[in-house]
Amino acid sequence: MLNKKYRFHSRGGVRYVYQKGKTIRAAKMSLVFTKNTRGFTRMAVVVSKKVLKSAVGRNKIRRRMYEALRLNLDNIPKGVDYVFVVYSSDVMTMPFGEVEKMIDRLVEESRVCYNG
Secondary structure, X not given: OOOHHHEOOOHHXXXXXXXXXXXXXXXXXXXXXXXXXXXXXXXXXXXXXXXXXXXXXXXXXXXXXXXXXXXXXXXXOOOEEEEEEEOOHHHHOOOHHHHHHHHHHHHHHHHHHHHO
C-alpha cells in the first residue's frame, strides 16, 4: 500500500485537482494532475460505482493501482498531485504489468504537458 504521506486526506484536495488540473485519457483510465507547493507528490485512485457495483471489486482495483504507484514512486515527478480515474472494470483482471505500463504512460504524458 502507498504510504499515507502520498495519499489525499480529504475530498477538498481531490476537488481542487479536478477544478484546476489537466486531464489525460487512456483506454481504461484517465489522469487528472496539477502542480502543488508541498514538495512531494499526492495521489488518489477513483473508481465509481458505475464501473463496478461491488465494493470488494472497486477496492481490489484501488489496491492494485496503489501498489503499482508504490512500486514506481521513483519514476513519478515530485510536487504534483495526481488523481487516477478508472472507468473500466478490466483493470481488476488485466495483468499487473499492463497496469504498471498504463500508469507509466499517463505519468510520462503529464510530464510532457508540463515541460513542453
